[in-house]
Amino acid sequence: MTPDSPRTLAKRQQILRAARTLFLQHGYARTSTDAITEAAGISKQTLYAYYRSKPELLAATITHELGQLALDAQPPAPATLQDLRAQLLALATRVTAHLLQADAIALLRLLIGEAVHLPELRATLRQALPARLIDLTERYLVDAHERGLIHAPDAHLSARLLVGPLMSYVALDGLFGDAPPTPPSPATLAALIDLYLRSVALPGAPP
Structure with a gap:
């Protein structure tokens, strides 16, 4: 696939900026393509040249939002348990800090609500966040397992054991919370990572 030109990316x-603003202000159903084209300063023909439908535009908006988490990065292989701890803690901090913001939670709620009626959005949400987060965590764990730092023969299952508690903060304190979303404290995330590592660390592994 040919990369987009700078003009196309711009x-x-x-x-996406116009759509994001309007979706957050008015919701998905009450945001028309006419309003999006007006806010973006483009014609409807131009809009449909980039996004064929409003559901596709919503999917692109959430994919772009979650793309800022850089979940496709290739992590360096950890040499010690402390390296692995630092990598997992940095990932946990980045994910919770970004997702537990008011706008991010509002977009996730909006997408989840529309996904009931638009099945293709469910696949978009799953691939944009949990699937990629599990995949990145799995890559950390595979490297650590191969270096004899942890025992994780089923890296996918081990990744789910960490991602699940992490995403519980997004769900319980964000999506289903009444108060403004607040990321867990650094001490809480450190305790979570340490608890997880104690369950998989191999005796005698380089600390």
Whole structure:
């Protein structure tokens, strides 16, 4: 696939910024494509040249939002348990700090609500966040397992054991919370990572 030109990327950003603002202000159902084109300063023909439908535009908006988490990065292989701890703690901090913001929670709620009626959005949400987060965590754990730091023969299952508690903060304190979303404290995340590592660390592994 040919990469988008700078002009195309700029136009996509222009459309996504306008759509994001309107979706957050008015919700998905009450945001028309006419309003999006007006806010973006483009024609409807231009909008449909980039996004074929409003559901596709919503999916692109949430994919772009979650893309800022850089979950596709290739992590360096940890040499010690402390390296692995630092990697997992940095990931946990980045994910919770970004997702437990008011706008991010509002977008996730909006997408989840619309996914009931638009099945293709469920796949978008799953791939944009939990699947990629599990995949990145799995890559950390595979490297650590191969280096004899941890015992994680089923890296996918081990990744789920960490991602599940992490995402519980997003769900319980964000999506289903009444108060403004607040990320867990650094001490809480450190305790979570340490508890997880105690369950998988191999005796005698480099600390």
